[in-house]
Structure formats: structure tokens, C-alpha cells
Amino acid sequence: MSKQVIARLKEKFGTSVLETSDFRGDDEAVVLKTVWLEVAKFLRDDPFCAMDHYIDITAVDYPMREGPRFDVLLFVRSSTRRHRVRIRTRVHEEESLPSLVSVWPGACWSEREVFDMFGIRFDNHPDLRRILLYPEFVGHPLRKDYPIEKTQPLVPYREVPGVDKLPPFGPEMGQPWSRVDWNERLLGRDIHVSTGIGLSSGQRASVSIGPEHCVKEGEGNTQKLHE
Amino acid sequence: MEPWYEEETDESALELPAEPMRLNMGPSHPAMHGTIRMVLDLDGEVIIDVDIQPGFLHRGFEKSCERATWNQVFPYVDRLNYVSPMLNNVGFALAVEKLAGIQVPERCTWYRMILGELARIADHLTCNGAMAMELGAFTPFLWMIKARDYIWDVLEQETGARLTHSFGRIGGMAKPPTEHFKEHTLAVLPQVEEAIAESEALLLRNRIFLDRMQGVGVLKPDRALALGVTGPVLRSTGIDYDVRKTYPYMFYDQVDFDVPVGHDGDNYDRFVVRLEEIRQSIRIIRQCIERMPDKGPINVDDPRFVFPEKEAVYNTIEATIAHFKLVMEGIKVPKGEVYSYTEGGNGELGFYIVSDGSGTPYRIHVRPPCFLNLQACREMLIGYTVADIIPTFGSINMIGGECDR
Numbered sequence: 089m090s091k092q093v094i095a096r097l098k099e100k101f102g103t104s105v106l107e108t109s110d111f112r113g114d115d116e117a118v119v120l121k122t123v124w125l126e127v128a129k130f131l132r133d134d135p136f137c138a139m140d141h142y143i144d145i146t147a148v149d150y151p152m153r154e155g156p157r158f159d160v161l162l163f164v165r166s167s168t169r170r171h172r173v174r175i176r177t178r179v180h181e182e183e184s185l186p187s188l189v190s191v192w193p194g195a196c197w198s199e200r201e202v203f204d205m206f207g208i209r210f211d212n213h214p215d216l217r218r219i220l221l222y223p224e225f226v227g228h229p230l231r232k233d234y235p236i237e238k239t240q241p242l243v244p245y246r247e248v249p250g251v252d253k254l255p256p257f258g259p260e261m262g263q264p265w266s267r268v269d270w271n272e273r274l275l276g277r278d279i280h281v282s283t284g285i286g287l288s289s290g291q292r293a294s295v296s297i298g299p300e301h302c303v304k305e306g307e308g309n310t311q312k313l314h315e
Numbered sequence: 316m317e318p319w320y321e322e323e324t325d326e327s328a329l330e331l332p333a334e335p336m337r338l339n340m341g342p343s344h345p346a347m348h349g350t351i352r353m354v355l356d357l358d359g360e361v362i363i364d365v366d367i368q369p370g371f372l373h374r375g376f377e378k379s380c381e382r383a384t385w386n387q388v389f390p391y392v393d394r395l396n397y398v399s400p401m402l403n404n405v406g407f408a409l410a411v412e413k414l415a416g417i418q419v420p421e422r423c424t425w426y427r428m429i430l431g432e433l434a435r436i437a438d439h440l441t442c443n444g445a446m447a448m449e450l451g452a453f454t455p456f457l458w459m460i461k462a463r464d465y466i467w468d469v470l471e472q473e474t475g476a477r478l479t480h481s482f483g484r485i486g487g488m489a490k491p492p493t494e495h496f497k498e499h500t501l502a503v504l505p506q507v508e509e510a511i512a513e514s515e516a517l518l519l520r521n522r523i524f525l526d527r528m529q530g531v532g533v534l535k536p537d538r539a540l541a542l543g544v545t546g547p548v549l550r551s552t553g554i555d556y557d558v559r560k561t562y563p564y565m566f567y568d569q570v571d572f573d574v575p576v577g578h579d580g581d582n583y584d585r586f587v588v589r590l591e592e593i594r595q596s597i598r599i600i601r602q603c604i605e606r607m608p609d610k611g612p613i614n615v616d617d618p619r620f621v622f623p624e625k626e627a628v629y630n631t632i633e634a635t636i637a638h639f640k641l642v643m644e645g646i647k648v649p650k651g652e653v654y655s656y657t658e659g660g661n662g663e664l665g666f667y668i669v670s671d672g673s674g675t676p677y678r679i680h681v682r683p684p685c686f687l688n689l690q691a692c693r694e695m696l697i698g699y700t701v702a703d704i705i706p707t708f709g710s711i712n713m714i715g716g717e718c719d720r
Contacts, residue, residue: 112413112653141556142543144682148652148669161667163654163682167540167554170561174654194543197690205377220370220719229378230678236378 090115090171093137100130116174124177125186131164131173132191139164139173142192145199147206149232157181158208162188184209187216205230335363338701342371346449346705350715351689353704360700365693369686372715380679384645385411385485388679393479395681396717399438399660401430401470404483409564410655410666411485415648419615423487424565425607429500430473430482432596432603436507437466438660438712439547439589439596446586446709447518450527455514462510465503472499485646486621487614497604504597511593519587528583532695532707535580542694543687546662547588548711552580558658570602585710620646645674661685661712683717 091110094117098105104123109116119127131139143163151157156178165172179185187210188195199210200219207228210216218225224243227234338355341347350372356364376395380388392403405427412419419427444459467477472493474480482489493499518524534544536552549556557574559567575591577584614621618637627634650672656665662684669678688711695707 111651112416114654140537141540142687143663144543144665144667144680144687146667146680146682148678148680163665163667167556172562192541192543193538194541194687194690197686198543201686218370219368220373222370229375234378236375236382 090173093131093139093171093173096134096136097127097130101127114174115172116176118176118178121177121179121183121185125188125191127175128162128164128188128191131175136169137171138166138168141165141167142194143172145188145195145202147202147208147230149206149230151232156183158206160185160202160208164192179208181207184211186211187213189214204228207231340704342368346708348708348713348715350719351708351713355701355704357701360702362696362699362701362704365696367689367693369689369718372719374716374720376681376720377679380676382675384642384674385648385676386641386646388676389483390479390481392483392681393481394716395683395720396438396660396664396685396714397478398441398712398714399434400478400480401434401482402438402657402659402664404480405431406655406657406659406664407666408483408485409657410653410668411646411648413655414651414653414668414670415485415620415646417486417615417617417620419487420612422608422611423613423615425603426488426492426613427483428565428567428570429600429603429607430470432600433466433469433500435658435660436593436596437463437470439593440466440507440510442660442709442712443514443586443589446582446706447514447524449705449709450524452518452521452524455517458510458514462507465506469496469499469503472496484614484621485648486617487612491613492607497607500600500604504600507593508597511590515590525583527703527706528581528586530579530581530583531699531703532582532585532710533580534691534695538694539580539691542691544662544691546659546684546688547585547592548688548691549662550574551577551584551588553578558656558663562656564657566603566606567599569606570599572596572599582706582710647672647674648676656682659684661688661714661717681717681720683720685711685713685718689713689718 094108094115097117097119098108101119101123104120104127106118106120108118131137141164143165145160145162147161148159149157150159158179158181160177160179162175163172164175177185185208187199189199190212196213196215197219199213200215200217202208203210203213203216204218204221205228217223221229222243224241226240227238336357338357339352340355341352342350347353350369352368352371354366354368355362374394376391379391383391388407389404392407393400395403408427440459440463444456444463447459448456470480471477473496474482474489476482534548534552536554539549539552540554544552545556553576555561555574555576558564559572560574572595575588575595577588622641623634623637628638629635648670650670652667652669654665654667656663658664663682664684665682667678667680667682668676671677692708692711692713695711696704699707
């Protein structure tokens with residue numbers, strides 16, 4: 089069955105189908121990068137092929153090979169006719185590939201993953217961001233020249249434009265880490281809790297407890313309270 | 316005294332904020348299973364858009380495989396779908412065997428099918444139990460997890476580990492079945508059936524449960540196909556795609572089982588499809604146990620792929636050398652590339668493997684079913700409320716290890 093799909097592809101696209109194979113029963117066609125999108129549309133819309141079930145897109149890196157560096161593979165199947173093919177194309181390192189999101193929306197995340205891992209760009213992709221890694225990641229880890237032991241730089245605090253992000257505890261607000269402002273205390277000025285914290289922003293009120301407070305047993309002082 | 320609050324006015328006169336609110340959910344949210352972040356755009360309580368961000372459990376599975384030998388990949392695949400690791404083991408072994416052109420003995424295939432179906436039951440029990448628990452039904456969760464533990468007892472007896480078995484081998488399994496494997500498995504199955512029946516009785520007539528499941532998180536079949544959805548999520552929309560039936564592998568064409576399908580594609584259908592699949596798996600296991608021979612080799616008789624017996628390794632120089640070569644250099648898988656796919660717990664689990672003829676994989680790509688199912692989750696969420704995220708996301712059965720790799 090799938091062989092007929094490959095035969096139809098050959099018939100329709102002629103020399104743009106570079107080679108076909110059926111190693112271990114996996115029917116595959118290698119097509120030119122220029123017809124990548126047309127092949128996908130043909131596979132989906134042709135009533136004989138009817139490849140409506142998107143399976144996957146992935147890539148392989150061949151840096152030692154002469155010619156294009158990457159193989160990009162598309163796996164699709166037909167839910168009504170049960171046949172299943174693999175389409176392959178080859179792209180150079182600096183080249184991009186048309187996105188298949190308009191044909192199968194499921195390609196969105198797969199293409200993002202290929203971009204993330206290999207750095208292959210997809211034209212007209214609606215949302216080409218990294219998906220498994222974070223935006224600050226340097227390099228594309230599934231390329232063969234990315235060393236597995238490579239470490240990544242630390243990511244600084246992320247500024248998001250247009251989003252008011254409040255750090256949970258600024259210097260002037262919230263609960264201080266230390267109950268005693270030791271700099272002040274060593275200067276002999278303040279033996280209390282650093283009252284300045286929170287007061288200026290109106291978030292905290294200072295409450296005086298003692299010395300004539302029941303839990304202080306009449307003669308305690310605030311210093312005792314804070315120890 | 317004047318009231319401190321304003322007099323209540325006519326509700327239509329109240330001006331509500333018209334702008335959508337952006338809400339961040341996860342990754343450290345109990346309903347996000349720890350590894351998914353969702354950025355929600357809300358209109359009141361209704362979701363108008365959601366950006367699902369996976370990747371918080373990314374460990375570089377595919378890159379790690381490129382420096383392991385073929386047999387060293389088994390512990391890594393254990394950690395893909397860690398709820399049903401045996402299915403991954405078998406799936407990966409089948410992929411390499413397809414590339415190398417190995418046919419494992421008949422007894423091994425039956426054994427793999429039984430272990431795989433046990434793992435599938437454990438997977439579905441976990442998903443359904445967790446889904447019920449997240450909706451507040453704690454008892455069915457405990458019952459289902461108890462049933463899962465019985466299954467893990469069998470797997471522990473067979474493999475020595477409850478969760479990460481690393482039991483598959485290229486050309487066979489690590490060990491032959493234990494002496495009481497069949498009796499033990501047959502004793503466990505009625506307990507699982509009982510747990511399911513009891514949980515079902517608690518849930519499927521419960522008004523609260525039904526209200527939160529039926530008609531929530533609906534996915535249309537044509538969209539599901541185009542989005543690459545597979546497994547119980549796809550079957551709940553009414554499409555009968557099950558790799559075991561559509562492209563039979565192992566001996567699934569020789570056993571009698573049905574593929575349950577839903578028709579609405581909502582949370583309820585996904586829940587019921589999984590419940591029914593547990594029953595079908597039990598049916599398959601009973602048939603496999605009947606047909607699995609008690610005697611016979613479990614590993615293929617090919618010293619290029621299978622480790623020699625330990626006794627021979629210690630006593631003969633040939634076996635010592637063979638063992639050394641297999642450990643140090645790894646199995647030499649012939650040059651080529653194949654895509655092999657099996658029915659995992661969540662759908663089509665595919666391994667695309669490339670070998671350059673050396674003892675190390677050139678490239679291993681896993682097609683994780685829940686990565687693509689999670690992508691479709693966006694369409695299941697838009698238009699529903701924030702509270703509907705919990706059952707819908709639970710019904711995807713997103714497994715972080717597999718989704719983020």
C-alpha cells in the first residue's frame with residue numbers, strides 16, 4: 089500500500105523525488121527542499137494518499153557528510169487507508185525549511201523541538217521558540233559538535249517587558265531575614281528590630297510590647313524579647 | 316451610622332474589568348504534575364488562550380543515548396514513561412531488533428506481551444486513579460494504586476525492581492520467567508478486576524464526578540488526527556487507531572481483543588476508554604499465559620547480540636572474550652535506520668534509530684506520545700474554565716519523563 093504512495097509521489101513530483109527506499113519495510117522518499125511543503129499538501133489532500141494523521145518530525149545531524157548537513161524527516165500515516173510513509177529532505181546549516189504547521193497543526197511543537205535541538209529554522213512558523221530548553225540556552229545540543237559535557241552560563245534574573253513583576257521581598261518591604269539590624273545595633277543606635285523595614289511602605293506597623301506587659305513579668309525589656 | 320460599604324447597585328451598572336487576565340499556573344503546581352507551566356489568558360474564569368510550556372524535566376535523553384552502547388540505553392528508556400517502563404523496554408528492543416533483523420524466540424514474545432500488558436494496566440490505573448483523586452475522589456485512587464501494587468509485585472518478582480526494571484535486552488529478555496510466573500499473574504488479575512469494578516461503581520454514578528467529566532475538554536476527531544494525537548486520547552474521539560490492531564507487532568494478531576472507542580472525545584470518554592482497556596489487557600494476558608510455552612529459549616541464539624551465560628563467562632576463555640567485547644564495545648548493530656512503533660501506555664511510542672555500524676547509536680529519537688497529546692491539550696482547554704484544567708490535564712496522562720525527555 090505505502091509503496092503506491094511513493095509511486096504516486098514519484099509520478100507527481102518527478103525529479104524532485106531524489107530517491108526512495110523500503111529498508112526493513114519503512115517506505116521512504118527523499119525529496120528536494122523546494123517541494124517540502126507541496127509534498128506535504130499533496131500527501132494530505134490527495135484522495136489516494138489521504139495522510140491525515142500527523143505522526144512526527146525530527147532531524148539527524150551529519151556534520152561529516154559532504155553536502156547538506158541535516159536530514160529532516162516527516163512521519164505521517166493515513167487513518168483511513170492505513171499506509172504510512174517517511175519523507176526526508178536535506179538542508180544546509182544556514183538554510184531554513186518551510187513550516188508544515190499550515191498542513192498539520194501538530195507539526196508546531198515538533199518543529200519547535202527540531203529548532204531547539206538542531207537550530208534548523210522553519211519559515212512561516214507561527215511560534216518558533218525553544219520548547220524543551222530555555223531561551224537563554226547557548227547552542228543546539230543535538231548537533232554532533234555540541235559536547236555532551238558542555239556547561240551553560242547562569243541565567244540572570246529575567247526581565248519581562250510589560251509585566252509588572254514584584255520581587256517578593258525588596259529591601260524596603262516584607263519580612264526581613266534578620267530580626268535585628270546588627271549594623272545599627274553595633275553603632276549603639278538601635279537595639280530593636282530594624283523598624284525601618286516595612287514602615288516606609290506602610291506595610292508594617294510597629295507594636296510596642298512591654299516593659300509593663302504581662303508576658304514580660306514586669307521588668308523585662310524589649311531586648312529580651314528579641315533574643 | 317453610615318454603612319462602611321457602598322450600597323449595592325444594579326449589577327448591570329457595575330463595571331467589570333474588560334481586559335483579560337494573565338495567570339501563571341505551574342510548574343510547581345500540584346495539578347501540573349510538577350513539570351508543566353501553563354500561562355493562561357482568562358476572561359473572568361473562562362480560558363481564552365493558554366500557552367503550555369513543557370521542558371522542565373528535560374534531561375537530554377537523546378543526547379545521552381549517543382554516547383551509550385545499545386544495551387546501556389535500556390535504563391534510559393525506563394525513565395521515559397516511568398509509569399509503564401516495561402512497554403518502553405520492549406518498544407526499544409523491538410526497534411533495535413528490527414534494524415538488526417533479529418527474530419526473538421516465541422516464548423520471549425509471549426513473555427514480553429504479558430509483561431507489557433501488565434505495565435499498560437499499571438499505567439491506566441495510575442492515570443485514572445490520579446484523575447479521580449484530583450477531583451476529590453480519594454478512595455478510588457487508593458484502590459487503584461493498591462491494584463497497581465499487585466501488578467508491581469509480579470514485575471518485581473520477575474525483574475527484581477518495582478519501577479525501573481531495565482529488563483529488556485536486544486534479542487530477548489534479561490532473565491527467563493520465574494517458576495511461578497503464570498500462577499502469580501493469574502492470581503493478580505482478579506484482584507485488579509475487582510478494584511476496577513469497585514472504583515467504577517464509586518465514580519461512574521457520582522453526580523459530581525460526571526458533571527466535571529462529561530462534555531469537558533472535548534476534542535474533535537479530525538483535529539486530533541491533524542495534531543498527532545494517539546492512544547486513549549485519540550480513541551476517545553471515536554477513531555479506532557491502536558497500533559496493536561492496525562499494525563500488529565509481536566503476536567497481537569493472534570490474540571483476541573477489542574479496541575474500545577468513545578464518541579465525544581471528552582474527559583469522561585477518556586476515562587472510560589482507559590478503564591475498558593484495562594479489561595482488554597487482562598483478556599490479552601489470559602490468552603498469552605495459555606499460549607506461552609513453559610520450556611524453550613528466551614534469548615535468541617546469536618553470540619553477536621546476547622550475553623553468554625555467567626557460568627561460561629567464568630569458566631571458558633571464549634565466553635569471557637565474548638562478554639568483554641559485548642560490554643566494552645557494545646553490540647554491533649548493522650548500519651541503517653528504522654522507525655519502529657508500538658502501542659505505549661499513552662499512544663504510539665516510536666523509536667527512530669540510526670546506526671552507523673558501531674557499538675553506539677548514531678541517533679535515537681523517541682516519538683513520545685504525550686508530547687503530542689499535550690500539544691492538543693490547548694484545544695481541549697480553550698473555552699472551558701480554570702477548574703476544568705485539572706480533569707482535562709489529568710486525562711492526557713502527561714508523564715514528564717516522556718514528554719520532556
